[in-house]
Amino acid sequence: MERRRDPSSALLAGPLVLFLVFLLGYPMLWAVRLAFTDTLTGAVPSIENYRALWGDRLFWQATAGNLVIPLISVALELVAGVGLALLLAARMPARRLVRALVVVPFALPEIVFLAIARSILTPRGYANGVLAALGLGPIAFLVPGRATTYLTVIVVDAWHTTPVVFLIVLGALAAIPKQIHEAAELDGARGWRHLVYVTLPLLRPALIAAVLVRGLDAFRIFAAPLVLAGVEGAPVLSTYAYHQWSDYGDDGAAAATSVVLALLCVVVSVPLLGRRAARADLA
Amino acid sequence: MRCAALRRRAAVALVVVAGAVGCMSSSETVTLVTAILPGELPAYRAVVGEFEHATGTRVMVIPQQYADVRRAIAAETAAGQGTIDLAELDVYSLAAAASDVVVLDASSLRVILDVLDPAAVRAGTIDGLRFLPHRVSWQAMIYDHAILGAPPATWDQLVAVARAHPGKIGFKGALYEGLTCDVLPFVWSAGGDGVRFDDAGARAAFGLFHELAPYVNQESATFKEGAIVEAMARGELVLHLNWPFAMSWYATQGLAPDRIRSAPLPRGPAGRATVLGGGYLGIPRHAPHPARARALLEYLLSREAQTRLGRELGWFSARRDVPVGQGGDLLAGFVAMRDAVHPRPERPDYVRRSRAWQRAFRAVVFDGGDPEKTLHDAARDAGDRG
16 A cells, blocks of 8 residues: 655655755855856856866865875774773773763864964974973974974864764764673684674774764864964865965855865765665665 | 733834934944954044034944955945945955945045045056045064164175074965065065066065075964964064054053064165055945945045044054154154055056965975076966966
């Protein structure tokens, strides 16, 4: 027997559809139109904005940065998040307090966290003060264009968002039945082998979810490189787009950069989402 | 029932009064959008208050950043209606905003135009007179007197100071118009025209930058006006170029004029030069009260208003009959540069050239690029070469 559709369901979905169309769809289409509008002449369609990006060395630096920084940052977060979750999943004194402390960096407003990090890492900041007290030379954590600057941005960003991975993995660990661990140990899987052949495979769905959530978010990275090192220090596509809009008043170039970033996110996320959908179908 | 009737009558009376006040306000209010700092607002309001008192017109002063003002008047032009009667824009963005403001009748403004600096008037003339200088500004050198004693007066002395204090020379090196304002004075003071990348002035200036490069504070690559001012306050720099607001800020921090002072830019092969900046007033196309806006514009450019703004806010006036630098020793370096002020090249492709100057500077100072090759590439980026 066919299930009849309730007409009122369409009505109930109406506000959401309107919201998506007017606050998401329309601005997106306008941004794409702006990306293909010549800022100087107003001609549409025009690829002048993309031609300008193609010839801009800072754009290519930003593109490279937008690939490297999220990749390493998410890898760091996965390792640190899984490690912390495994450590804090075990029974230990003050476990709840330690778990709460681990989440503090993410609980702070991002701009507050980054302002604190910057004050620690500037040339005359606390970090170099400690190094000087130990008789060591200063480290150029935030000097623009250097590898140490990129590394600093990666570590600070990972530090801020590792709690997200930690919480996802911690929840997944708690969901693994104890009997599986006991059975594995009876079969001789202990320590490292237990982790690699039992725990991690069971954590795989949670890890993929963490990679999806953090991965897409990491591609949109903006505040960390901007606050810590400035547009020129460790450029990424979002800060480059902001620079075009804010410093040059070039809305077209900013929109073109945003389109490139959006395409990058789609290219990265579609394979991951496709695999998850395939697994869901099989299930 | 009696109470309900009373309440109804009070509500109707309130609506009538509010409507009357609202209508009255909109017909006698002029909206002025200007890029003044929060600390400047009380003094500015007092100056504007004289106009309100004399004309009975209320002036709504809205502080905004120049970029936001430009976007607002562009949006009003696109919408075909507006609320802004008089807008102040940065001299750098006048060309881009020219189509959003009306052409002023120069003949009826002759009395004012005759006392304004011709270079300042020229900067506001784009297909007709569209903007008039609300205030003008230019950069000077700001140096740490406690460390340096005397400021470098020539390029050779500047290099000597840089060698003696490595990492303590700062430039506004971020990719924005402020960097062009640091570059062009050196090009001009070497005889360059600020347009061509291959003239003798440009080559001499970039030769200087190449010589200074090992001693420039590397954080300069991200410095803008605010960041460089703070870096100097922290003692990380002994010298940089900036606008008069920096000295006012140092004074509020107790750093000027004892420790930090202003001085003219170092003299180059062709003398001294600095770049013209400042805010210009224009009447947007869809100003709701253009006649009142025009009256306010004339008042703000009057000798009385300009003298008061100079005395109370330390602003420089484009009126030649208003003394410059009423801020005493604090702005002495700026006053000394008055005759060396150059407007930026008035060309339709100025924005493209400006970006080419910025990239060339960064290539030489932060990436160790060869000056000749860098200037050649800059000329190509600006469309001078095939």
